[in-house]
Amino acid sequence: MFITLNGEPYELDEPLTVADLLTKLAIDPRRVAVEHNLTILKRPLFADTLVHEGDRIEIVNFVGGG
C-alpha cells in the first residue's frame, strides 16, 4: 500500500500506527509534529492512530531560520 509522506509516495507493507511509522523512519517523536490527513495529531495519539492506504502524513521539525 502507498501513503503520501511529506508530499511523496511512500510504500508500506501494511497499515501501522504513527508511532510505528516514526520508529521505522528513525525519528524521535519528541522532536516532531505530525499531521494526519490535514489534522494535527497530539503526541499521545501517535500510538493509537493507524495509517491507512492513501493517507497523507506530514512530519515536520525545527530547522535553522530567521
Add this chain to the structure above:
Amino acid sequence: MTDTPFVIAGRTFRSRLIVGTGKYSSHAVMAQAHAASGADMVTVAVRRVNISDRSRESLLDYIDTSRIFILPNTAGCYTADEAIRTAHLGREAGLSNWVKLEVIGDERTLFPDNEALVEATRVLVRDGFVVLPYTNDDPVVCRKLEDAGASAVMPLAAPIGSGLGVQNANNIRIIREFSLVPMIVDAGVGTASDAALAMELGADGVLMNTAIAGAQEPVAMAEAMKHAVIAGRLACLAGRIPRKMYATASSPIEGMVGR
C-alpha cells in the same frame, strides 16, 4: 541607570537581542554565536523532516533550551492559511504557544502581505497563540496588528537579509509612539550600528539572523550585536542632545591666554 524589564506577553527576557538559527556554517558555530550574543530567545523555522536522509543532527541538540526560549516562525508562508497551519505544527513540535508570524506577499522583497498578516494574527490569537508578527514599518498596519491581539509588533528595518539598516527611522519612532505592546525591529540589520540605531529610536528589542550568521566571523559579530543593543538602549534612555546646525564650544570662552 536601571531599565524596565523586557517583557512580552508576561514573559521576561534578560536580553533585548533576539537571534535566528539559519544560514550558519555549522550547528556548532551557531551555538557559539548564540552564547556570544547573550540572547535568551531564538527563532526557528518549521519544515518537513528529511525522510531519505536521517543522518543530519537535530538543530535542537545545539540550543540550550534550559536557557534559551524557542520562537517558532512561519517564514516562507505566502497565505494566511499556510501560516496558520505552520504555526499550529510549530506549537505541536515545540513547547510553547508563541509564534513569530510571517506572511510574505512578494518573493523579491519578502515584504509582508499586510491583509493576510492581520487576518492570520486574529485567527492565531483566537486559537490561543502569543503572536509576534513581522510587519512593514507602517504605523497603521502595526496598530491593526495590535488591535488583532498581537503581543508585540515587529517592523522591518529593511528587507530581510539586505543588511541595509533602518531605512525609515521616522516610521520606527512613530510606531514606538503609537504602540502599547513592545516594538521589536526585525530584519534588515547589517552591522552593530544598525542595531544600536534601532534601539536609540526606541525599539524594545531587535531580531536578526543574517547580520550575525552571514558575517565573516559570526561569533564576534554576535558579541558586537550584544553590545550594540545594550548601548543603543542606554542611549535611548539617556536622551540624546538635539541636533544643531553649528558648533557649540565645549571649553569655556573666558580666560583664554593672550586675550
